[in-house]
Amino acid sequence: MALPDLPAEVVALGVEVDNWRDAVRAAGMALAESGIADASYADEMIRMIEEHGPYVVIAPGLALAHARPSPAVKRDGIAVVTLAEPVNFGHPYNDPVSVVLALAVVSADAQIALVAELANVFNDSTAIIDLGQAKSVEDVRRILGAA
Amino acid sequence: MKIVAICGAGIGSSGILKVNAERVLARLGIEADVSAAHLATLAEDAANAQIILTSPEFIGDIGRTNADVIVVENYFDTAELTRKLQQALE
Numbered sequence: 236m237a238l239p240d241l242p243a244e245v246v247a248l249g250v251e252v253d254n255w256r257d258a259v260r261a262a263g264m265a266l267a268e269s270g271i272a273d274a275s276y277a278d279e280m281i282r283m284i285e286e287h288g289p290y291v292v293i294a295p296g297l298a299l300a301h302a303r304p305s306p307a308v309k310r311d312g313i314a315v316v317t318l319a320e321p322v323n324f325g326h327p328y329n330d331p332v333s334v335v336l337a338l339a340v341v342s343a344d345a346q347i348a349l350v351a352e353l354a355n356v357f358n359d360s361t362a363i364i365d366l367g368q369a370k371s372v373e374d375v376r377r378i379l380g381a382a
Numbered sequence: 383m384k385i386v387a388i389c390g391a392g393i394g395s396s397g398i399l400k401v402n403a404e405r406v407l408a409r410l411g412i413e414a415d416v417s418a419a420h421l422a423t424l425a426e427d428a429a430n431a432q433i434i435l436t437s438p439e440f441i442g443d444i445g446r447t448n449a450d451v452i453v454v455e456n457y458f459d460t461a462e463l464t465r466k467l468q469q470a471l472e
Contacts, residue, residue, distance in 0.1 A: 287390035287421070288439035293398060293457035301394035303420070327438055328455045338394045343418070350397035357458040358402070 238313065238352045238381040244269040245314040246372045255289070255324045255332070256281055259300045262316045262337035271312035272339045279307060280337065289324035292332055297363045298324060299353075301338040308339045311349060315375050317367055333367040356380060383414040386428045388436040388444065392420030398457045399435045406464045412471065433470055435463075 245265045252258045263277020279302035284291060292298045314337040321331035336353070340346040356362050356379055369375045385407075387399035396418035403416045419427035421443050428434055431449045438453050450470040456462055 283390050290389060290437040290439040291395060293395050293437070294459070295456060297458075299394050299398070301391055303391045303393065340393055343393050346393045346397045346418075347401070350394065351401045354398055354401045354405075354458065358460055360458065 238349070238356075238379050239311065241313075241315070241372070241376050241379065241381040242269050243372050245271070245312065246375050247314075247316045248369060248371070248375075249319045250316050251319045252322060255284070255298075255322050258298070258316065258318060258322055258332065258335050259284070259337070262300050262314045262335045265314035265316060266312065266337055266339055269312065269314070271308070271310055271314070273307040273309070276302060276305070276307040276339060279303070279305060284324070289326040289330075292324045292326035292329040294357065294363060295329045296321070296331070296333050296367060297329070297357070298332045298335045299338060300335055301340075304340055304342050304345075308341050311340045311345050313338050313349070313353075315366070315379070317369060334363055352380075383412070383433070384431045385414050385416045385433045385435065386424075386431040386449075387416065387418045388421065388424060388428070388434060388440055389418070390420060390440075392418055392423070395437070395457060396420065399454060399463075402457065402460055402463055403435060403467065406460055406467055410464070410468070433467070 321333040387396040389396035
């Protein structure tokens with residue numbers, strides 16, 4: 236399967252933020268605008284990082300923001316936010332972050348097909364850099380191989 | 383062999399680790415049951431696990447275990463994962 240459709244609402248490029256919380260919040264707003272999750276899901280994603288640390292920075296320059304499946308999630312989906320200026324999450328290896336992917340899934344079982352596709356894309360180490368430099372929604376769709 | 387990937391939510395990052403570990407192990411010709419789990423269910427999910435895959439933040443939370451704990455820096459770097467899994471399996 237391919238990644239789900241990427242409507243323009245889930246992509247925000249060159250967003251200006253001062254800190255990691257605002258970066259995650261921007262990704263949460265994108266999910267909310269497309270109806271994938273309620274606005275409260277952003278708080279859940281932030282709480283995960285407050286509780287467990289910046290482990291969501293899973294590769295150099297990339298944060299995969301996510302929270303547990305919850306009533307705030309309306310359907311499976313992702314949002315893509317690139318930052319005008321990278322921000323630090325406090326990760327020991329992978330700071331600073333210039334691309335935030337937000338992942339929302341209705342159930343833990345639903346995630347596997349989606350994360351397998353993300354792995355397909357990002358196991359190519361150029362994808363994060365390309366995404367950080369994307370200028371349009373079309374660029375993002377092309378890099379992610381999404382419809 | 384049983385391998386458990388741990389993250390805070392049991393989705394997302396642990397899912398990526400699961401998928402990439404399965405790919406690496408298939409390439410190495412090693413049969414393993416890889417599952418994604420989160421801290422709250424760790425005790426149950428990681429019982430009998432030989433290897434736990436996770437990020438540096440969770441080392442302190444994992445507690446006592448007989449499993450080899452592998453700390454992964456770049457979840458998308460299958461070369462890193464291959465090297466560390468091979469080391470643990472030697």
